[in-house]
Amino acid sequence: xxxxxxxxxxxxxxxxxxxxxxxxxxxxxxxxxxxxxxxxxxxxxxxxxxxxxxxxxxxxxxxxxxxxxxxxxxxxxxxxxxxxxxxxxxxxxxxxxxxxxxxxxxxxxxxxxxxxxxxxxxxxxxxxxxxxxxxxxxxxxxxxxxxxxxxxxxxxxxxxxxxxxxxxxxxxxxxxxxxxxxxxxxxxxxxxxxxxxxxxxxxxxxxxxxxxxxxxxxxxxxxxxxxxxxxxxxxxxxxxxxxxxxxxxxxxxxxxxxxxxxxxxxxxxxxxxxxxxxxxxxxxxxxxxxxxxxxxxxxxxxxxxxxxxxxxxxxxxxxxxxxxxxxxxxxxxxxxxxxxxxxxxxxxxxxxxxxxxxxxxxxxxxxxxxxxxxxxxxxxxxxxxxxxxxxxxxxxxxxxxxxxxxxxxxxxxxxxxxxxxxxxxxxxxxxxx
Ligand code: DLL
Numbered sequence: 001x002x003x004x005x006x007x008x009x010x011x012x013x014x015x016x017x018x019x020x021x022x023x024x025x026x027x028x029x030x031x032x033x034x035x036x037x038x039x040x041x042x043x044x045x046x047x048x049x050x051x052x053x054x055x056x057x058x059x060x061x062x063x064x065x066x067x068x069x070x071x072x073x074x075x076x077x078x079x080x081x082x083x084x085x086x087x088x089x090x091x092x093x094x095x096x097x098x099x100x101x102x103x104x105x106x107x108x109x110x111x112x113x114x115x116x117x118x119x120x121x122x123x124x125x126x127x128x129x130x131x132x133x134x135x136x137x138x139x140x141x142x143x144x145x146x147x148x149x150x151x152x153x154x155x156x157x158x159x160x161x162x163x164x165x166x167x168x169x170x171x172x173x174x175x176x177x178x179x180x181x182x183x184x185x186x187x188x189x190x191x192x193x194x195x196x197x198x199x200x201x202x203x204x205x206x207x208x209x210x211x212x213x214x215x216x217x218x219x220x221x222x223x224x225x226x227x228x229x230x231x232x233x234x235x236x237x238x239x240x241x242x243x244x245x246x247x248x249x250x251x252x253x254x255x256x257x258x259x260x261x262x263x264x265x266x267x268x269x270x271x272x273x274x275x276x277x278x279x280x281x282x283x284x285x286x287x288x289x290x291x292x293x294x295x296x297x298x299x300x301x302x303x304x305x306x307x308x309x310x311x312x313x314x315x316x317x318x319x320x321x322x323x324x325x326x327x328x329x330x331x332x333x334x335x336x337x338x339x340x341x342x343x344x345x346x347x348x349x350x351x352x353x354x355x356x357x358x359x360x361x362x363x364x365x366x367x368x369x370x371x372x373x374x375x376x377x378x379x380x381x382x383x384x385x386x387x388x389x390x391x392x393x394x395x396x397x398x399x400x401x402x403x404x405x406x407x408x409x410x411x412x413x414x415x416x417x418x419x420x421x422x423x424x425x426x427x428x429x430x431x432x433x
Pocket of ligand 1: 133212232
């Protein structure tokens with residue numbers, strides 16, 4: 001089911017034309033109403049009238065998380081506060097949160113994009129959507145909520161946490177779609193089993209999962225454990241929240257809703273755009289947002305673009321699954337390490353659970369990488385010899401994937417802290433500076 005066929009299946013020429021018009025308008029509004037953009041554009045010697053169409057996008061300066069923090073809290077809003085009807089924010093890794101605002105039209109746009117996301121994930125007005133994303137300043141809860149209402153589905157605004165209650169509601173209400181982070185989906189499935197509930201036997205059919213990196217292996221595991229189809233959904237507060245892109249039934253890349261956002265991939269070192277298929281940093285420009293328009297925002301997320309036609313009929317280009325971030329990339333003894341690489345190794349090994357923690361420390365002058373892995377209940381009660389074999393195997397597999405030595409620590413089931421939102425996978429104890 002395509003939510004908005006006219007927009008989502010628009011011929012590429014028409015789409016480019018529309019993007020050009022919206023870009024001109026967005027740049028003009030940014031220049032006229034936001035001091036940071038005016039200074040940046042003046043600094044680059046660009047006047048809004050220099051922007052003719054999409055081809056001129058690459059002339060615009062980038063916007064970074066630091067720019068947003070400098071404008072904290074409302075400095076980058078492009079409309080008077082009276083027109084702002086909603087605020088959200090996202091905690092950064094350091095310092096003040098990033099604060100974003102929405103006008104009434106922005107909220108309507110967001111609901112439309114979330115309606116598309118839900119339909120991309122197999123949802124329809126007949127669905128009962130259990131929304132286990134957190135409600136509050138985080139965009140996940142209210143984003144899905146408005147989208148579900150726009151579709152005409154029934155939304156259960158249960159928010160995150162309280163796992164046993166989630167399972168009870170899922171059984172009693174007969175939820176057909178689940179919305180939460182992928183790590184929470186696994187936790188939910190495992191907890192259900194412990195409670196003697198097999199989710200595969202419940203009416204649940206779909207899950208729309210995102211807000212944190214996950215892998216194809218995790219998808220397989222979630223789909224098998226719950227007997228459902230799991231769809232990757234992506235977004236970030238600075239751009240709108242969830243509803244920036246979504247996988248469709250092809251499960252092969254996430255369509256970027258390109259009548260509202262332009263995605264680019266750049267080489268983070270040279271800052272130059274790279275051709276389709278080449279991995280790099282995702283950069284977004286909003287085309288229709290009023291309260292918080294954004295020009296060439298550097299997300300730090302690593303992905304690639306695919307402009308090939310999709311069997312689903314949507315024409316909007318697809319971005320690949322996020323494979324890491326330029327800033328969560330760990331550099332250990334000079335080697336670039338992505339937590340997702342370690343995760344895929346673990347998920348391929350029988351007897352391990354998808355709960356792990358990467359602990360990086362400095363011993364003397366050398367970086368040390370330790371991976372804590374939870375093992376399954378069954379294995380943990382086995383002989384020591386078995387555990388040693390498993391530990392050796394994990395160590396060997398990680399070492400051959402990353403090319404650096406690693407210590408593996410097997411820990412008892414349920415010792416690694418569970419998260420109800422985004423999982424925290426890395427503890428970096430190295431001194432900074
Ligand atoms: O996480 C918005 C969201 C809510 C997306 C619910 C999907 C579902 P922020 O809190 O601002 O917004 O965090 C944005 O989360 O830059 C990525 O690093 C990461 N992220 C979001 N979706 C995905 C995904 C929400 N599908 C940051 N895969 C982004 C990997 C994701 N990473």
